Amino acid sequence: MFKGGFIQNLPKIYGLYTGGFIVFIILMAIMEQAGVSKEAIGIMFVAFTVAIYALIGWLSRTVQVDAYYVAGRQVPTVFNGMATAADWMSGASFVALAGGVYFGGYGYMAFLVGWTGGYVLVSTLLAPYLRKFGCYTVPDFIGTRYGGNGVRFCAVLVLVLASFTYVTAQINATGTIAARALQIPFELGVWVGLVSILLCSMLGGMRAVTWTQVAQYIVLIVAYLIPVFWISNRIGGGVFPHLMLGDEVARIGELEQSFGLVKNSAADIKAAGVPGGLKSIAVSHTGVPEGGMAVWKYISLAMCMMIGTASLPHILMRYFTTPSVKQARKSVAWSLFFIFLLYSSAPMLATLSKISLMDPNLPTGIIGKPISAVMAIDWVQAWSAQKQVFIADFNGDGILQLNEWFMRTGVVVLATPEVAGLPYVISGLVAAGGMAAAMSTADGLVLAIANALSHDVYFKMVDPKADVRKRLIVARVLLVVIGAAGAYIASMRITSILGAVAWAFDFAMSGLFFPLVLGVWWKRATREGAIAGMLSGLAAGTMYLVYVYPKFMGNTWLSDATGIDHLRFGMIGAPVCLVVMVVVSLMTKAPDAATQRMVEETRIPSGRTILGKQH
């Protein structure tokens, strides 16, 4: 049934894979009916999917440099789109996004706009040109365009800083999910997660990561969409929730009015002993906060996430793998389409989760019910035992008020199927989806860092005469070392998942956005300008972060006055980078004729790449 090569058969192979996965879900559902325990089903979901990824990783092993670094540049548009979507959507997107919308309302949804709008910048300003350039890594472009190891090293520095901030959060998420599903301690879960991640990437580099990411995308999107559609139909929200939840959204508005949106004081929360990280609903579901500062906070957050998206190396390098420049462009469009499927569902899931809990007419509603009755519900007991939900009877009336119900953000995704009365098999599926999301992003990031160090630092700077075998061994050793370093830091639990993710965007935009864009769009940009821009942008952004972040120097008067807090420090770093880069470029000698010709050549889609097939 398989004629022709692997690439021609991709639709068939992944079609069979998807079918097989659905059969597996049905099998699990049957086993649940037959009385197999929840724990066993959870373990099987995670173990089975991880085993499949490992198998794909092993089948994609390679000893060729261009297969290892850019998957042989033969990944078709749509599949590269899926791989990018999995690369992009992290454990945080999967687990925490809907919860963020649930608690943060309109202001938080700036993340949705930011994490999608950035792809317009990727496709218009960067992806096709970097593909034409033919580089293996992002610093490879910077190093060749501006010339010299100094500028290459600066780009590696920004890449490592941004990607490493991000990867610890992902390994943390794999650890959390592995620990929960396999019933092991978190510290052990982190290392189990790491081994799974390395199984996918170590033998086959970019080629293996590409084909596992496609498989992971399929698992994560199925795991996200099934509960959304199922719950919507179950509570009468409509067959197609994205278009039909208008009434539910309006109903939430009415319920907010009748229950009242109360912001608990910090003293009350402390006195009641609410575990850290748990929140109650205090922000309107659809209301837009008024005033110039609110607008600025929304726009600046969206802008940081958009520009950060266009500077993150693990995303940009996915477009090095397409067969042609025009396919790189189309592939960006497909990536965003696949991302859109999940991101547009997150607010719907938040809506469904909220109405399930708030509406007294639904059997699942708990707000406004006697606390003793709520405490008797199975899922409330199970999640309270894990300190994921909490009830504090502030006014002592024995009735659960809206401000007396506390949840951790991740619970919105992880517990909603249970809350809405879906069978446990769906919860197992969601765990597998979260694991797929966190693993795929961690894989892309670890590979981006290891490739930059092995190609740009080791091969280009330390030992340019190294043969292929030696280069690939170094690349793999670095992969393991970086993964282990990430896992070690993750096991120390330093920041919350989302804080760290936003920082990666700010670091990347402070140091890389303008050097990349001007490298293509401004022939006059010079090496000195790029170095000065990268370093000053990074320094300015980092200093601002340290100055205002409450856990560092904590000068919040500044972030309160400007609206630029620790999530948005790229708003300081990137403009500094731009100004310094332009000024220094104009003060130094224009790039030589050969460099200018190279830039002109980059802008033309047809013809050979600037860098050779093997370099």
Added chain:
Amino acid sequence: MSNKEKHWEKSKNHMIITLVIWFFFSTVIFMFGAEINSMTFLGYPLAYYMTAQGSLLAFVLLIFWFAGKQEDIDEECGFGEKEDN
């Protein structure tokens, strides 16, 4: 004007138009979030709809349109790529 210059001129204009549309859906709309939220679309308040779904969808369509139009520009200037795969 050489073919190369013509191609780059057109590509630049195309990029600028695309980014103007992008700026509208990513920023301009949300400068008036509070004002437009009293209107509704599909039963959702408009600003809520745009941030939850509308702008996201606009970006998807925008990139598909951008890629298609850029291919036309490449063909027109003789820089189209031969069909590969």
